[in-house]
Amino acid sequence: MSDDIVLFDYWRSSASYRVRIALASLGLAYARQSVDLLAGAQRSEEHRARNPQGLVPALLIDGHMLTQSLAIIEYLTETRPEARFLPANPLERQRVRTLSYAIAMEIHAVCNTGVIGHVLDITGGGDEVRSAWMKKFIGEGLAAVDVLLDDPATGTFCHGDTPTMADFCLVPQVYNAERWGVDISSLNNVRRIAEICNALPAFKAAHPDAVKRL
Template identity: 60%
Template sequence: MTRPVLFDYWRSSASYRVRIALNLLGVAHDTVAVDLLKGAQRDADNRARNPQGLVPSLEIDGSVLTQSLAIIEYLHETREGSALLPATAFERQRVRAISHAIAMEIHPVCNLNVVAHAVKLMGGGDAEKIDWMQTFITKGLTAVEQMLSDGKAGTFCHGNAPTMADLCLVPQLYNARRWGVDLTAMPRMVEIDAACNQIEAFAAAHPDRIGPPAD
C-alpha cells in the first residue's frame, strides 16, 4: 500500500492537529511542506488536492482528504485501537463541542488572511493585529476553560487519554503564547497542555521540532 503523505505547513494549527493524530495512531507517513508565506497554497498543485487552497491535505488509502477535524475523525474510524473519540455518544458530543469551540470559533477569526484583511480595512498595523489576536483568542479560550471545568475532564480534555479535543487545544495554546495571550486565568488548560506535551506524539508534532520549509 502507498505510504500516506501529509501536505502541511509547520505553523498551521490545522496541520499541527493532524500531525499529532498521525503520531498517536502510529501512522507512518511522508510530509510535503506547502509554504504559506510564499503563497504555495494557491498553486495549482495544492488546489488540485484542496480546492479551498488550504492545508492540510492527507493522501491516504487511495484518497486525498481535507479539513483537519474530518481527517482526524476518518483516522479514528479506520485505524484500529484509536481513542481519539470516546465510546459513548454523550462523550463524543462533549469532545466534539470542545474541538469545535476551538477549530470553528477561535481559529477562523484568527486566520492570518482574515486578520490581515480586517486590519487593512481598519487602516491599522502590527499593533492592531496583535490586539485582534489577543482579544479573540482570549475570548474563545476563556469559554473553553469553562467547558473544561465541568468536572468531566481528567488528565486531558476528556478523561485520562488524549482525544480530538486535545489535538485542537495544544496548537491553539501554541498560537496563544505566540501572540502574547495571558493564560493566567486558564490554569486547567495550561495543565492539560503540559500533560499532552509530555507525550512524544505531541512533542514530535510541535512546530519547533518541524521547523520552517527549507529555501
C-alpha cells in the same frame, strides 16, 4: 489501499499541527511536503488541485486526498481500530466535539492567515492591529474553553484520561496564545492539560519547532 501517506502542511498551521499529533499518536509514518503559507503556496494551482479551498492540511492516505483537519482526525478514528480520538458513547463523543469545535471553529477560524490578512487590508492596520485581534479572540475563546473544562468529565486530559481530538485542538491553540502573548495565566484547566499533553512523545513530535526544518 496505498500504504503511502503524505501530509501537505505548513509548520506553524494550527490545523496541520492537529493532524500531525493524530498521526504521531497512531505511530503512522508519513512523508511531509511543506506548503508555504507566507509565500501564498496554498493558493497555487498545484495545491488547489489537492484542496480547492486553498487551505492546509491536505492528507493523502489510503489512496485518497483528505482535507479539513477535524474530518481527517475522525477518518483516522473510524479506519484505525487503535485510535481512541473520540469516545464510543454518543454523549461523551458530543462533548469532545463541542470542545474541539469551540477551538477549531470559534477561535481558529477568525484567526487564520486569510481572515487576519483581510482585516489588515480593510483597516490599513499593521502589527499592532494584528496582535490586538489575536489577543482578543484567542484570549476570550480559551477563557470560554477553560469554563467548559470545569466539568466532572474532564480528567487528565480534556475528556477522561486518554488524549482525544479535543486535546489535539487545544495544544496548538495554546501554542498560538503563547506566540501572540496572550495572558492565559488564570486558565488553570487549559494550562494543566496543555502541559501534560506537551510532555507526551506524539505531541512533542508534532510541535512546530520539531518539524520546522523538515
